[in-house]
Amino acid sequence: MEMAEALRRAPLRFVVSTWPLRSATYVLTGVVSGLLALAWVPVALVVGGYVLMPVLTSPLPAAERRRIALLGLPALPDPHRIPARAGLVAWLRARHTDAATWRELAYLVLHGSVLLAVNVVTLLLGSAPALVYLSGVANLTTSQPGGPASATPATRADAADGQVFALVGGAVLAMLGTAVLLSYATALAALAHGALARLLLSPGDEARVRSLTSSRARLIDAFESERRRIERDLHDGAQQRLLRLGMTLVTAQLELDHDPQAARPLLAQAADEARAALAELRELVHGIHPRVLTDLGLRAAVADLAAGLAVPVTVAMDVPKRLPAPVESTAYFVVAEALTNAARHAAATEITVTGAATADTLTIVVGDNGKGGADPARGTGLTGLADRVDALAGTITLTSPPGGPTALRLELPCSE
Structure with missing residues (x-):
């Protein structure tokens, strides 16, 4: 406390x-x-x-x-x-x-x-x-x-x-x-x-068990939907590019035996298709887990999120050391969703992200001066994230009276 x-x-x-x-x-x-x-x-x-x-x-x-x-x-x-x-x-x-x-x-x-x-x-x-x-x-x-x-x-x-x-x-x-x-x-x-x-x-153990059971059921459904989305993106995007790349390389190989000069444009085309496929795969992986979070940690990843918004964002994160990967990932996606909601739906002109990690708890508060009235039940995207937070025995609290301001508070246990 x-x-x-x-x-x-x-x-x-x-x-x-x-x-x-x-x-x-x-x-x-x-x-x-x-x-x-x-x-x-x-x-x-x-x-x-x-x-x-x-x-x-x-x-x-x-x-x-x-x-x-x-x-x-x-x-x-x-x-x-x-x-x-x-x-x-x-x-x-x-x-x-x-x-x-x-x-x-x-x-x-x-x-x-x-x-x-x-x-x-x-x-x-x-x-x-x-x-x-x-x-x-x-x-x-x-x-x-x-x-x-x-x-x-x-x-x-x-x-x-x-x-x-x-x-x-x-x-x-x-x-x-x-x-x-x-x-x-x-x-x-x-x-x-x-x-x-x-x-x-507060809810007792029996309520926490019920909440955890329902959260895990929703997580299973969400993971299954995410798996199908990734398969669809791979099939419609990177897989098609890789197929075209293979066909181009086969055509270039056939041309090399008869007309090496005609194979040059095909090889250049194959190089372009390989770069495009690689970029698409990187974008797909970025949606699953951002590289900056893996390499530099939560504070740098939140700063990178803030830099990509059109609304001014003030970030004050006191996280001196790396946290467990599930904690960093969950906190990152909660902050990302909160920033997206504030920028797109709240008509906010100023957003603040404050956070601190103690020996056993990570606390992050995302606030904005927007119009308020946010409700997770109306599709703000926080319900699925709340399930991920529940799975880690954390809490997520949204305060958003009509007229604002809005504050989202996340608490996650972060002991090893």
Whole structure:
């Protein structure tokens, strides 16, 4: 998680970053949603009973899966499987037999009790300097304003000036202390809360198995279609050129026995056909796996993609070493598809590609300032790529509200 990494690497710089604001917002909204869970879960149990309770409580975990975006993480996917048939009865049967439903209920119970108490205590603990200061101010204002009866007016004026100085200085110290304590306290609470939410609200092993099975089935179909395309391209293109090359060489060989001068144009024609066939084969292989990716790696391959677009592309890739070949290939084709969509369909005037590889994860974000509204279901070409990402246990998230901007985030495990 990026917040945990920022806190670990630079704990002092963490206080002046945007992470404390995000974590405080997550904890504050957690108090609100925790109170909702505390109030609504018993009502849903009484009103809906065992049968209808999943219907009545489902909006709360759905909101929690989206709320985790405050921590800089992509919204969690829906872990529930799609019912085999339409209708409320089939939906209820699927929900009751789905382990994710009971993980959600366990999360709501914890959220409305333990997590709610932790969030409230965290806010009170972080606000301790401000509360102590306000308590001191309240005690000061309720004390005798005139001081001892024997005090002279000058002494009283000096005392008043001292009190003003103490109030201003105390306010500054209280604000600084509150900011620092809130930053660290809410960050730790948000990290713990977010980890529990990911554990209980994300798809479980059974959902990942279903997704992987369907992804592999789609990959098999895609590979079969790609194999037929390559065979068709070879048959209609390079194979025909090679046949013509062979016929030209045979004709030239026959002419060499009778008229060597007449064979010269045929040999030149054969050389041209050989170069054309070689170029076509190279183009075909480039579509399967680009040579620059094989020779120079992902960063150079993405820069080569960016240079070939008419739209200005800013590339900032921090990938210091070569990654496993399947990871590089999958990341390359995801970026290529995202850049193509941004240039052709989004009417973007600026595209950015940022990426970094840690010890075990490659993260790439492709963003553009286009019109947005991208939807993989409408044929953006990302569905097949998402299957390749699933096969590597990675995630791909597309955020594209109408009006833009669009951001595609790819995460791939890259450990050897």
